[in-house]
Amino acid sequence: MDIIVCLKQVVDPELPARDFAIDPATRRQVREGRPLVLSTYDENALEVALQMKDHQGAKVTALTIAPQATVGDTVRLALAMGADEAVVIDDPRSPELSGPARARMLAAVIRKIGRYDLVLTGCESADLVERLIAPLLAEELGAACVTFVARIDAADGPLVVRRQADEGYHVVEARLPAVLSVTSDEANRPRLPKVKDIVTAKRKPVQIWTPGDLGSMADDGGVEVRDVAIPQRTGKCEFLTGDPAQQAEALALRLRELKLL
């Protein structure tokens, strides 16, 4: 089984609000001086791939589009967790690219890599939350698509996955090749690399390509980002005072006044 896992580097989504800023020129989040991490659900996607490798054998390739100057930690983490090799598309502009442009670029690389049974992504990127890369990759590659996969139920015969759904779960059978987007689940908590893994990771192959290797694909897709604003919340909280019983009493009365009881 050949598995490609798409990994995005993002500014730490749990960054304190005071460090969060929008660059008026690019209309994107300011990255300079901020901690960069692997996008939350991409770690779950990588874990799913690594579990398949552990259980039935698989070759796991980590794939990322990112400015090479900053991508080091992401790639090192993926290799230390257990990916066999990494492919980096070194694009200094990648944080500004639209989702569809990134999807086309990822598809072009995946076609170049050629061998794959499964492509895994996170269910949503922690910064833009567009949830579009996996479905677009599926179209580009002519592969099956299932998003928000919480677990893989079977992979030895037909691939059977459990998709998180509005009302619970859907058990979905998918043909290969397939593109799956992965959400977090008890069964896919990302592993922590051991010191020895961090050391051996340094010897694993990392290929670096440039967007030029893939042909031209810059295009805003007919969508222009006009503005990214940080809404100011006007705190208007009224605190109910007293000991717990008094607060409870006050709240119950307020709920009745509001006709909520």
Next chain:
Amino acid sequence: MPGILVVAATAEGALSRSSLELVGGARALDASLGSGVSAALLGHGLGSTGAAEALHQHGVATVYRVDHPALTAGQSDAYLAAAEQVARTAKPDVVLVGADTVGREVAPRLAHRLAGALVTECTELAVEGGAVVVRRQAYGGRALATLVVRGRPAVLSVKPRSLDAPEPAPVAGSVVDVDAQIDPNALPTRVREVLREKSEVGLEDAQVVVSGGRGLGGPDGFKMIEELAAMLGGAVGSSRPPADAGWVPISWQIGQTGKTVRPALYVAVGISGATQHVAGMAGSRTIVAINRDPEAPIFGVAHLGLVGDYREIIPPLIARIKELKAR
């Protein structure tokens, strides 16, 4: 006549609330664009659901109907094929899709097949200076992005519970049956089973939601929350940590990754108020926060704040509500 096409579906045997929300959004756009609203009604056994009539009741004159046995719960590939067939027939400028389990797979793929523009997870739709302008959250709910969509067709997925369901506005309508030619055996994915999780009241439609967070300390804490919710006639939700830890079903999660709710009353218990959580509940009419940390960010969005240990506040609250209701 190119116009706005709403991709509509049924839920529990009737037109879904999300579909109605899309109709509301489409009608608001149409007030400026004036090119007409039609709907793609996709499903199986649609005749008995009254969904086409409901669409006419809400101002949609032309309903393109695909009634096919492959259009069952969660069968995205079939919905995609049907939506594509209708779009090729109706040739809309704008296509609205609900960003639910199926819609979030369908919308990007449909945009790709139609070579259109794509914006996902929109929360507001507008026409400004003749252009279609949409808003969506970004950066974990910290920012609101405004995008101008020039490409056509513009395929827009809309986050459920972002738009209001519209008032009825009956029109004389017609139904056009579209033959989508779906071969169930040729679809690359197949839903084998739908596993429902327990929830007494549909979380997204509940008028009262009581949510618990990591501060509840474990699954037992949710017993108290469930009791309070039952007392208020509401549903139970959660922040991400309890869902991730398996204390509660994942379908209870509210926020960026989870559901969006806009109840009349939202009670957040032991929830710090991270932007990713607030993203899914900020539209609630009255927000009550119970948290032992007076500095918790949840008090920045709450209308009523109670500072203290929930284990000391909830039991007398339940008792008092019981008394008031008994009167």
